Amino acid sequence: MLDGLLKSLLPLSRIIDSINAWLGRYLSWLILVAVIVSAGNATIRKIFDTSSNSWLELQWVLFGAVFLLCSPWTLMSNEHIRIDIVNNLMPRWLRGTIDMVGHAFFLLPLAIVMIVTGLPFFLRSFEINEQSGNAGGLPQWPSKGLIPLAFTLLFVQAISELIKRASIMRGLIPDPHENQQSTLEAEVDHLVDAIEKR
């Protein structure tokens, strides 16, 4: 009964995962854009003795978009940082349970509250077409809109994680993170490759 339900939910989880991974992979390029905008700001200010608040604010919006909208992808890759000193000593089922409980009772409520409070926060700004407090800055509502959007994506990602975690514990699918390299290990591998290629 439960297994059947989970099996019918797994395709949903896959759709959510692919959307968030796709978003994360493409949005991460905004980092490069922000780097160029920021270095450009400093250079132009020095050379032409002029600066534009829109360009200064643009780097914040870019960064905000990256960290907010890449967060579901980071959750999916199991890379949000944990204090694993006790966790590592626990049996696998307990760790799985903690993740389930955490997703259900920590993350989902947090996301719901953020959506419920963030949406009016955005709408108020949108209705009056709120502009930046800095002369010549960007309108504020797009970046305010990122908040409810990001937590909505995080909410659906948490649902997907719950489905996957439950399926793993029922033995329906293998654990994708079982032999997962941590970000650190992956980093080390890339680097060793790069250095040895010299």
Add this chain to the structure above:
Amino acid sequence: MLAFFIDNMAPIMFLALVLFLLLGYPAAFSLGAVGLLFGLIGIELGLFVPDFLQALPERVYGVMNNDTLLAIPFFTFMGLVLERSGMAEDLLDTIGQLFGTVRGGLAYAVIFVGALLAATTGVVAASVISMGLISLPIMMRYGYDRRVASGVIAASGTLAQIIPPSLVLIVMADQLGRSVGDMYEGAFIPGLVLSCLYAFYVFLVTLVFPKATPGLPPEAVGFREANGGRGLTSLAILTVVSALFGWYRMRDSNTHGADFVVLTMFYGIMFAFAVAVLDWLIEKSFKVRVLSYIARQTTFVMVPPLFLIFLVLGTIFLGVATPTEGGAMGAVGALILGLLKRRLSFDLIRQAVQSTAKLSAFVVFILVGARVFSLTFYGVSGHIWVEHLLTSLPGGQVGFLLFVNAFVFVLAFFLDFFELAFIIIPLLGPAAEKLGIDLIWFGVILGVNMQTSFMHPPFGFALFYLRSVAPKEPYIDRVTGKKTDGITTGQIYWGAVPFVVIQVVMVVLVITFPAMVMHYKRGLSNVDPNKVKIDVPALDNLPPPDVQFNFK
């Protein structure tokens, strides 16, 4: 019972946080959940007005508009590109050959290169990995003690945490509400002193256990002149002349401290580079050479790091760029360097932006979580509880500093730097200020202390990096053909212990001699605020306005 709960809500909340964090669920969400849970309890008990939670999006928005935090992705991205540019390996090769024949020479070279790389970039770079791959095998080949070798490498890698433009200092300045430029000025001398302490430790080892750090046999180093000499005189003369040129160029400038050092080095290396290029051109056309090979090679490897130091620190100190923009300038510089050295590929940049995006997401979400937590925690006057606890410690300033440092030292075993910075620092700052402690000084002390979190066995990142590249099994050495034993994890841990002790000594030194840091007050050269139009409102770290609470 209920009255007890209400009276002690702050301590209970703090304990709940510790418990939740220890469960091992991602810290960002645990923080947020505890804040939310106690916020709801507070509303239920009538401690807060019901629309208390409306303040949450504003807090996230505050994080989004924080200019300083932008430095996190910029410096991370710069570090990731730079690590792949081959700069560190070139430096280690050349400087290793330069110092190699001296007893302990390779260890000095590692410390020197570590400090130089630390001044270039702001993350615990994987300079540890480069050293583990390049210097460690040579050290093992010639019979260095494995503990000394691995300890020096791990510790030198962590210098990036305390020598500007360190990411740790940026986040610390942000959380303490001070200027990043001041934090850099303040940390500059302690960073240099610390590097010298590392070198002094190696010197002591060469005296007491000469066999632990042998010099390389002469045939092991390259760059020979036609007459068989090493050409060190030529290098020494070039160095002195370049330094004099730099000094001459800077003699009338009104900069001092870190700015002066950075700019003098920049002019010096430009001069040496011009000489080396000229020498190379002359050799091409007339077959006559003035500089020795080693002098020329050393100049060429020193140009990229000193150029990057100028690009990042120089522009910050000159007031051309804000610290955040300095990070972006450095990232562009690293990209250019990678292009020139033909090490840059689409794949490399893709890896770098993706790793940066994920790191930014988890780091900034810890801060978002911490903001949600602090909204409630400050609401139940938790900050006053902590401040009261800390200011009532016996011994005034000194007692406070000793306690706080012991506390952070222990926490650094379990917590990552960012968790310490976003959860603990905002609570310590106000108490320190109340006791009349200069917050830049305080930040530098904590910075040196937190550096241990990277070398504490068993979770320190630097040790982890080293473990992943150091050989575990016995192997056949490529050059000598002899069978060489691997390095055990125990040796790596024990090697780190003396350096953890040095860190503690350094903390004591900074506490005893505040002048090391306080000179930052002399030269306040930051970007002219009239030119950067935006003033980031300093609301971020303040408790929410009192009107939102409804204490009964």
